[in-house]
Amino acid sequence: MIVNFAAAMRRRSAFALCREYGVSAAEIVPLLGLTEGQFLRALKRDGLSYSDMQQGNRQLRLAQRIMDLLRKELDTLSSLDQEASGKVRLDALALLARTIERVSDLQERFATTRAQTVGSLSADELRAVLKRIDERIDELADSRARELVQKEL
DSSP states (O other), X not given: OHHHHXXXXXXXXXXXXXXXXXXXXXXXXXXXXXXXXXXXXXXXXTTOOHHHHHTOOHHHHHHXXXXXXXXXXXXXXXXXXXXXXXXXHHHHHHHHHHHHHHHHHHHHHHHHHHHHHHHHSOHHHHHHHHHHHHHXXXXXXXXXXXXXXXXXX
16 A cells, blocks of 8 residues: 555656656656556556646746737737727737737747756756655655554554
């Protein structure tokens, strides 16, 4: 039971690394001692989605959502009746266009930062991080097991 818990926690940690830093499943599985298929099946058993893992980091997803909302607003403004003042309409469209441009720049900056972060971790550094995570998971599992055994006595 403790071994299964520790393995599940390792998978969840690997999932988080993949999701937040853009590490692919193929890059992470050798560190876990699994094949890619085993890792993906285990994620599914744990209730985690491969598509969620591939979506990238949270900031990038938020920027994408903002872009989608801004595009909808731009479409709405573009389809306004001609009754609205031409100047007001043009000002609103220009403001939205500048906002979309700024959000696009932010998206590019986030993507660049993420690529640099992933690129800056060597395989040895990533292995060391995962080893420390693994050790900590084992420590926590042992601690919890001792607590449960003491309750039984």
